[in-house]
Amino acid sequence: MTDSSAHLQMDLFRPALSYPNHPYDEILTRAAERHPEQVALLFNDVNLSYRELDALVNSCAHALQELGIRKGQIVCLFMTNRPEYIISWFAIARIGAVVTPMNPSYKEREVAYQLGNSEAVAIIVQAGLLPLIEATRADTPALEHIIVVGPAPQGSTTLAFSDLIRSHTPTPLLHTAWAWDDLLLLPYSSGTTGLPKGVMLSQKNLVYNGYQSVATARITSHDRMLVFVPLYHIYGIMLIGTATLSGATMVLMERFDPLRCLQYVHEQGITLLYAVPQVLPTLSEHPQLDRFDLHTIRYVQCGAAPVPPALAHRFEERTHVPVMTSYGLTEAAPGTHSNPVYDPRLIKVETIGLPIHDTEQKIVDIETGERELDVGEEGELIVKGPQVMLGYWKDPEANAQTVRDGWLYTGDIGWRDAEGYVTVTDRKKELIKYKGFSVAPAQLEALLLEHPAVSDVAVIAKSNAEAGEIPKAFVVLKAGYEDTSADELLAWSNGKLATYKNVREVEFIDAIPRNPSGKILRRILKEQERQRQQ
Structure with missing residues (x-):
């Protein structure tokens, strides 16, 4: 491909988008209006249409408001993948509050740190995880409300999620005033050193990246997405947004199970499968793989960690399903790069792909981060776009190091080819x-x-x-x-x-x-x- 045709390919792949002016939660309102009886969510025996999901979110939002939770206050979500997670996520967004998702594998020290650092005033917690919250109450004085999903212990002063939903009206809320820079999501990065940092993601970050992701992946209301990546992770949050924006159906799994995954693909006609690298060999080498029909899958999107090409090639050989590698990070809400999904011949699985719509990229020298490098030269990947975070929570020093003149320094080392595809070789902090x-x-x-x-x-x-x-x-x-x-x-x-x-x-x-x-x-x-x- 010549230089001129390479630039043309990049321009055609990522033309500028038009972004509607609405708050994040309105993506669900619009989906319920356009596809009221379309199945929004399947989980075990739960089957919710977009109309039903929107009504449950309204009930939850009214309940949170009645508890006194207001715009800008922080509510923690502490549970595994389940419908209540998605209902809570949209309800918190609907009242203008802020979600801080917490890893359900956390222990007491980690739970106390995130609740204390975020100053969360409420938590919606799975019953099995409640003892961790009760054990950390002395260290979390800001926490006023504990809402339990599932049966709470007898004599507990907590509130039952199901009771709150049943006792509050599903009528729409009057929308509070909002702005693009309003904080919406506060996930904590898992950094390689030091304590986790809260990443401040705004209404604009999440809404814009949702539209960027849907356009890049070409998701429609005909798609059926299998979601087993954890919803507390930014990857899972992204999938909630892209499914809702497009009116697609989410088939939700509490956690990854290879046999159940293959069964879901076969029985539910899954069209989009979202994975992390180690899922690929687990499925391609599964002893019962040949029992299942996987032809409905358009592609497997693989991200969250570098994808070794050998794993992708083995998977494609065994399943005849293309692997579409992509890239993002919590600080970019999360997507910044993707391989083209519309033509498998353009996928370079060894790369993270091209910048998505309205996203710029540079490879800069590792030492100063100021000198842009040429094609084939290895350096740090930096990106700029509307999805780049507001900054780090209570950490202006880290923010000044990470975001400079609007450019997000990813900490990932790589190089770009003449067509603009980027190959990530490793993390800056992990180089030997x-x-x-x-x-x-x-x-x-x-x-x-x-x-x-x-x-x-x-x-x-x-x-x-x-x-x-x-x-x-x-x-x-x-x-x-x-x-x-x-x-x-x-x-x-x-x-x-x-x-x-x-x-x-x-x-x-x-x-x-x-x-x-x-x-x-x-x-x-x-x-x-x-x-x-x-």
């Missing part, structure tokens, strides 16, 4: 420094995953007196390959990349630690290694 050379763990992981014996892998920096740091690989072997040796893997992988990138050590383990979005928790492996070296 071997004798002064930068080595990207993700590149080594992608290579090792091509070996037929390797099921999963993580590469970290190990301290070394001579080299400073060396790449060490933690490897999970596939069943039947237990006799594979470390020396065999080293001999196979080393020599395929520059010598300074050679893996120097291999350790076999049972499982790679990952967070719910699929990202490798390298800090756990690094800490284990550090303790051994002491």
Whole structure:
């Protein structure tokens, strides 16, 4: 492709959009008006139309208002994937309050930190997680209301979610005054170091990125989306918005289960499947895969962590379903890049794709972040667009480092080709420094995953007196390959990349630690290694 045709492809892929002027919650109101009897949500035995979902949201919003929750106040959502999550999310938005979603795998210390730091005045919590909230009450003085989804303990002073819904009218609310810069969502980033930071996302961030995502992915009311990614994660929040904006049907799973996932695709005619990288081998190598008809899936969107090309290619070979890689981050609400979905021939699975509508990109030098680099040169990816966050909650110093002149510094290292596609090689903070050379763990992981014996892998920096740091690989072997040796893997992988990138050590383990979005928790492996070296 010539330079001129490359620029034409980029321009045609991402023409400017026209954004309606309405608050976020109105995407549900509009969906209920356009598609009142369309199924909005399926979850086990629950089947809700858009008309019914909108009415339940109204009842919940009236209940929250009666409790005295007002615009700008923060309400925490603490539960697994379920209909009450989506109802609560829209209801909080409808009264102009702010949602702070919390990971249901959190322990007491993490729960107390987020509730205290966010100054949440209320929490809607799954019954099984209630003991964590009660254990942290002394540390969360701002928390006034606890609303429980499911049966609460006898004698509890909490409020029952179901009672609040039943006792309040489903009539529409009078909309409060709003502005594009009003805070709407306060998710906490999982940062590699230090305490999590609250990311301030506005009405504009969420509404604009919703329209950007629907246009990029070409989602319509005929689509049926299988959603098992956690709704507390920005990935899940994005899917709620894109489904509602387009009038699509969400088939919701509480958590990923490979067999149930295949059954849903087969039985429900799923057209869009959203995944994280490790879902791909789990499904493509499932022993019962051939029992299920997957032809209805238009594509699998894979994001939240780098996608090793070997995993994508294996999945496509086994299922004949294209993998569409994309990219985003919490600070961008979240989407910034995507491969074209309208023509599989234009998908470059080894890349994160092209910038989506109304989004600019640059690759800049790692040292200063001020010098823009040319095609093929590796540096930090920075982006600009209407989806970029307002800033970090109570952390102006971190915000000044991350957003400069409207450009969001992603912390991801990569390069762009002549057509504008970006390949992310690793995180800036995770680069291994071997004798002064930068080595990207993700590149080594992608290579090792091509070996037929390797099921999963993580590469970290190990301290070394001579080299400073060396790449060490933690490897999970596939069943039947237990006799594979470390020396065999080293001999196979080393020599395929520059010598300074050679893996120097291999350790076999049972499982790679990952967070719910699929990202490798390298800090756990690094800490284990550090303790051994002491």
